[in-house]
Amino acid sequence: MAYNDRSGIRSKVIEYLDGRTDLDSKVNSWIDDTRRDMANTYDFSYLYVEATCETSAGTERYALPADYLGHLNMFIGTKKLVRIAPGVFDSVHGDTSDLTSDSSVTPFLMTTGSLEQSEPDYYIDRGVEFDLWPIPDDTYTLLLRYYAQPQDFIYDYSYDYLTTFHTECVIFGAAYRGAIYLEDDSKKGQYKEEYGKQLQLMVKREKDRKTDDLGHRMRTPKDFNINQLKRLMKVNN
Numbered sequence: 001m002a003y004n005d006r007s008g009i010r011s012k013v014i015e016y017l018d019g020r021t022d023l024d025s026k027v028n029s030w031i032d033d034t035r036r037d038m039a040n041t042y043d044f045s046y047l048y049v050e051a052t053c054e055t056s057a058g059t060e061r062y063a064l065p066a067d068y069l070g071h072l073n074m075f076i077g078t079k080k081l082v083r084i085a086p087g088v089f090d091s092v093h094g095d096t097s098d099l100t101s102d103s104s105v106t107p108f109l110m111t112t113g114s115l116e117q118s119e120p121d122y123y124i125d126r127g128v129e130f131d132l133w134p135i136p137d138d139t140y141t142l143l144l145r146y147y148a149q150p151q152d153f154i155y156d157y158s159y160d161y162l163t164t165f166h167t168e169c170v171i172f173g174a175a176y177r178g179a180i181y182l183e184d185d186s187k188k189g190q191y192k193e194e195y196g197k198q199l200q201l202m203v204k205r206e207k208d209r210k211t212d213d214l215g216h217r218m219r220t221p222k223d224f225n226i227n228q229l230k231r232l233m234k235v236n237n
Contacts, residue, residue: 004163007156016175034173035150035162049148055136067148075143081123089124169198
């Protein structure tokens with residue numbers, strides 16, 4: 001049994017929960033919940049994925065991918081769509097169930113010369129769905145780039161980056177959830193504190209790893225801020 005697969009981690013969590021082997025299936029779900037929480041705490045590059053979506057003429061609202069976690073970037077071809085906050089958009093357009101219902105509203109988000117149905121230039125992230133504006137007038141292929149949730153483990157021998165490099169964080173996160181379930185205030189306080197420490201350590205390790213990677217490759221302009229670039233290139237303000 002590997003220490004960093006689901007079986008090994010579950011055994012350690014059960015040990016921390018006084019040997020409650022009757023909780024096996026629940027511990028499995030607590031491990032998955034902890035991994036999702038960890039992915040929300042730090043942007044792991046291995047979770048950055050791409051997906052495509054086809055639009056339909058006259059349809060403004062579409063479902064986000066089921067594994068969507070955050071940081072959505074959206075493209076049509078090489079054009080990057082601009083994100084508009086829902087509150088800003090709704091304050092101008094009113095009822096989002098019919099974006100064209102109020103003809104008296106000036107659609108200030110429209111590109112010059114466009115109609116309310118055209119190639120989209122903007123998107124509105126609504127959590128599990130997104131709206132496009134202008135409303136598509138045709139079929140367009142959207143490229144979605146985003147951070148995805150870690151996939152739930154299926155087998156006891158399942159493991160991933162999080163369980164391999166941040167094993168203790170997964171263990172204490174699952175144990176903390178177990179203590180909440182068991183209503184054990186003593187363990188709840190202990191494991192909550194330890195889980196918080198492990199999350200901080202995880203973030204530090206990941207940032208240090210990025211810094212170390214940077215030190216072993218050639219730097220590009222993206223690694224410098226604008227003032228650094230001006231000094232390096234001897235550009236006067």
